[in-house]
Amino acid sequence: MNSDWLRKLCAVGGVSGQEDAVRDILLSLLPPEAETQTDGLGNLIVRKKGAARPKNTVMLCAHMDEVGMLVTYISSDGMLKFSAIGMDRKAYLGKRVAVGCQALPGVVGVTPVHLLSDDKQKTIPAAHTLYIDIGAADREAAEALVQPGDAVQLTGDLASFGDGCWKGKALDDRMGCLLLLELLQEDLPYDICVVFTVQEEVGLRGAKAAAFSVDPAYAVVVETTTAADLPDISGAERVCRLGGGAVVSFMDKGTIYPFALYRSAMALAAQHGIPVQTKSLVAGGNDAGAIHQSRGGVPTLAISVPCRYLHSPACVAKEADWAAVAALTRLVWEDFCQQ
Amino acid sequence: MDRIADILAALCRVEGVSGAEDAAAEAASIFLEQSSAVQTDRLGNVLGFRTGGQTGGPRILLDAHLDQIGLIVTAVTEEGFLRVGACGHMDARVLAAQEVIVHGSQPLLGVISSVPPHLAKGDESACPDIRDLCVDIGFSGERAAALVPLGSRVTLLTDPMRLAARRFTGAALDNRAGVAAILRCLEFLDGEATCPLTVLFSAQEETGGSGAAAAGFSMAPDEAIAVDVSFGQAPGLAPEEAAPLGCGTLIGWSPVLSRDLSLRLEELAQTERIPFRREVMGGRTGTNADRLQVAGTGIPCGLLSIPLRNMHTGIEVLDLADSEATAKLLAAYVRDKSRR
Numbered sequence: 001m002n003s004d005w006l007r008k009l010c011a012v013g014g015v016s017g018q019e020d021a022v023r024d025i026l027l028s029l030l031p032p033e034a035e036t037q038t039d040g041l042g043n044l045i046v047r048k049k050g051a052a053r054p055k056n057t058v059m060l061c062a063h064m065d066e067v068g069m070l071v072t073y074i075s076s077d078g079m080l081k082f083s084a085i086g087m088d089r090k091a092y093l094g095k096r097v098a099v100g101c102q103a104l105p106g107v108v109g110v111t112p113v114h115l116l117s118d119d120k121q122k123t124i125p126a127a128h129t130l131y132i133d134i135g136a137a138d139r140e141a142a143e144a145l146v147q148p149g150d151a152v153q154l155t156g157d158l159a160s161f162g163d164g165c166w167k168g169k170a171l172d173d174r175m176g177c178l179l180l181l182e183l184l185q186e187d188l189p190y191d192i193c194v195v196f197t198v199q200e201e202v203g204l205r206g207a208k209a210a211a212f213s214v215d216p217a218y219a220v221v222v223e224t225t226t227a228a229d230l231p232d233i234s235g236a237e238r239v240c241r242l243g244g245g246a247v248v249s250f251m252d253k254g255t256i257y258p259f260a261l262y263r264s265a266m267a268l269a270a271q272h273g274i275p276v277q278t279k280s281l282v283a284g285g286n287d288a289g290a291i292h293q294s295r296g297g298v299p300t301l302a303i304s305v306p307c308r309y310l311h312s313p314a315c316v317a318k319e320a321d322w323a324a325v326a327a328l329t330r331l332v333w334e335d336f337c338q339q
Numbered sequence: 340m341d342r343i344a345d346i347l348a349a350l351c352r353v354e355g356v357s358g359a360e361d362a363a364a365e366a367a368s369i370f371l372e373q374s375s376a377v378q379t380d381r382l383g384n385v386l387g388f389r390t391g392g393q394t395g396g397p398r399i400l401l402d403a404h405l406d407q408i409g410l411i412v413t414a415v416t417e418e419g420f421l422r423v424g425a426c427g428h429m430d431a432r433v434l435a436a437q438e439v440i441v442h443g444s445q446p447l448l449g450v451i452s453s454v455p456p457h458l459a460k461g462d463e464s465a466c467p468d469i470r471d472l473c474v475d476i477g478f479s480g481e482r483a484a485a486l487v488p489l490g491s492r493v494t495l496l497t498d499p500m501r502l503a504a505r506r507f508t509g510a511a512l513d514n515r516a517g518v519a520a521i522l523r524c525l526e527f528l529d530g531e532a533t534c535p536l537t538v539l540f541s542a543q544e545e546t547g548g549s550g551a552a553a554a555g556f557s558m559a560p561d562e563a564i565a566v567d568v569s570f571g572q573a574p575g576l577a578p579e580e581a582a583p584l585g586c587g588t589l590i591g592w593s594p595v596l597s598r599d600l601s602l603r604l605e606e607l608a609q610t611e612r613i614p615f616r617r618e619v620m621g622g623r624t625g626t627n628a629d630r631l632q633v634a635g636t637g638i639p640c641g642l643l644s645i646p647l648r649n650m651h652t653g654i655e656v657l658d659l660a661d662s663e664a665t666a667k668l669l670a671a672y673v674r675d676k677s678r679r
Binding site for chain 1: 477
C-alpha cells in the first residue's frame with residue numbers, strides 16, 4: 001500500500017458534490033497512458049489498454065466523496081448552521097472541522113457539562129441546536145470568510161498506529177480509490193475500466209449515471225465497510241472484524257449480490273490463500289445498489305476493507321486487510337473479464 | 340496577542356492530566372524560570388519565587404492549576420482495548436471517535452470507540468457512559484498490556500491553534516489559559532521591584548483541588564489570587580449563565596472571595612482601562628480559591644477568570660484579548676500592592 005498516496009488522497013476534502021480536489025489528485029497520479037474522462041456529474045472514468053481485449057466489460061469502482069457538512073446559514077452571533085451529510089452527530093460533536101476551500105479551522109461547539117442536568121449530560125444534543133464556531137464575533141465577520149453552501153470537512157490526519165493500523169478521516173473510500181489507482185499502474189492482461197464516482201454518500205448518485213454510460217457486463221465495487229468488533233458487542237452484531245481479511249457480502253441494505261458470484265469470489269480467495277470474511281449482518285450499502293440496477297441489470301460484487309468508526313474523523317483500518325482486498329479484487333476482475 | 344498565543348500553544352502541546360502533571364510542569368517551568376526561582380513540592384505543584392527587586396508589602400500568591408481533565412486506564416481487554424475512567428469532569432458526549440494519546444510506557448496514538456449507527460437502535464441521542472467506551476490502540480491484548488500500565492493517563496489530541504480574529508482553540512485551555520496569563524503578567528513586571536510574589540502552578544484541581552490546599556498551607560501568603568477559566572457565551576446559554584468572549588477579564592464576587600480584594604481589582608481595572616466584567620457566584624467558586632481561602636489560618640482570596648467556550652472538551656475556545664486583559668490586571672494589582 002502506497003501510504004504517501006493515501007495520505008495525499010485523505011488530506012484533501014471531498015464532501016459529496018465537491019469532489020474536485022480528490023479527482024485532481026487522482027488525475028495527477030494516473031499513468032500517462034491512461035485515458036481519462038470526467039462526466040457531467042464529476043465522475044472520473046479511466047480506461048487503460050491491457051495485453052488483450054476482455055470478453056466482458058467490467059466496471060471497477062470506488063467513490064471519491066466523503067461524509068461532512070454543508071453550511072446552510074450564518075447566525076447573527078457569527079455561528080454557522082449546517083446540514084450533515086451521512087453522519088451520526090456524535091462523531092462530529094465537540095470536534096475540530098475545516099470550512100470551505102480554504103479549510104478555515106472551526107469547532108462544533110457544545111454547552112459545558114457543568115451547566116447541564118444529569119440527563120442532558122448523557123444526551124447528544126439535537127441536530128438543529130448544533131453550530132460551528134470559526135471564531136467570528138458576528139455575522140458580518142463570518143460572512144467575510146464563509147458563505148452558505150461551503151463544504152465542511154472533518155479533520156483527522158492520516159496516521160499509522162498500533163500493529164499495522166491506519167486512522168484518519170475519509171478512509172471511506174480513499175482506501176478503495178488508492179487500491180484502483182495502484183491497479184491502474186500495473187501492466188494488465190486485459191483492458192481495464194475504472195470509475196471514481198461522486199456522491200455515493202448522498203444516495204449513490206454518481207454511480208447510477210456512470211454505470212449507464214460505461215454499460216458494463218459485470219461490476220466490482222471496492223469499498224470500506226463497518227466493522228463493529230468492539231468490547232460489549234458480540235456475535236453477528238460485530239458484522240466483520242479487523243484482521244479478518246477482505247469482506248465479500250452476499251447482501252446489504254442496497255443489494256442482494258448474485259450468490260454464484262459471491263461463492264466464486266470466496267472460492268478464489270480460498271484457492272489463493274487470501275484471508276476473506278463476510279458480513280454477519282445485513283447492514284450498510286454502497287455503489288453496488290445503483291450499479292446492479294443499471295440498464296438491463298449488472299451482476300455486481302462488493303469487496304471491502306473492514307473499517308471501525310466509519311463516517312467519523314478517525315476511521316480505523318488495517319493494512320493487511322487492504323492488501324487482501326487488493327489481491328482478491330485483481331483475481332475477481334480477471335475472472336469477470338473472461339466469464 | 341502573538342506573545343500570549345505562543346505561550347498558550349507551548350503549554351497546550353504538552354499533557355498534564357490530574358496527578359500526572361510532569362510534562363505540563365516542565366513546560367511551564369521553562370517560562371517561569373525567566374523571572375523566578377522554581378521548585379516542585381511533594382504533590383507535584385510548581386512553585387516560583389519571583390527574584391526581581393523586592394519592595395515591602397504583602398506576600399502575594401498567584402495561582403493557576405496546571406492539570407487538565409483526561410482519562411485514566413483501568414483495564415486492558417483480551418482483545419487489546421483499553422477501559423478507562425474519567426480524571427475530572429470529562430464530557431462524555433464528545434468522546435466518540437476522538438483521537439487520543441495514551442501516555443503509557445511510551446506515547447501511543449489511539450481512537451476512542453464509537454458504536455456504529457446500525458447498533459444504535461435508531462436512537463442517535465444516546466450517549467454512552469465513559470465506562471462503556473474503550474480506547475483502540477490497534478494492538479493485540481498481549482502487546483497492549485505490555486505497553487500500557489494500568490493508571491496510564493489519556494489525553495484528547497487536538498493541536499492548539501488560532502481561529503478567526505483573536506480566538507484560540509485547544510484541548511487544555513482549562514487551565515493553561517490561567518498559567519499563560521500569570522506568565523504574561525510576570526513578563527509585564529520584568530525589571531520592576533515588587534512585593535514578595537509567589538507563583539503556584541497547582542496540581543489536581545480537576546479532581547478536587549488538593550494541590551492548592553497543600554501549597555496554600557505551606558506558602559501561607561498574606562493574600563492569593565486564583566486565575567482560572569469560566570463559562571463563555573455560546574448558543575444555548577442564557578446571558579446570566581456565561582460571559583461574552585472578548586468582554587475582558589472576569590472579576591469574581593463571592594462569599595468565598597475577599598470583598599476588599601475584588602473591589603480593588605475592579606478599581607484598578609477602571610483606572611487602567613482594562614476591560615472587565617463582574618462574575619457573581621452565590622457560594623463556592625468551583626476554583627482553587629475555594630481551597631486556598633481555608634488553607635492554614637485562612638487566606639483572603641481574589642479570582643480572575645477567562646471566558647471559555649466548550650469547557651472540558653478537546654475544542655475549548657477563548658479570546659486572546661481576555662487572556663491579555665487578565666495578565667494586565669494581575670500586573671496592575673501587584674504594582675499597586677508594591678507601592679504601599
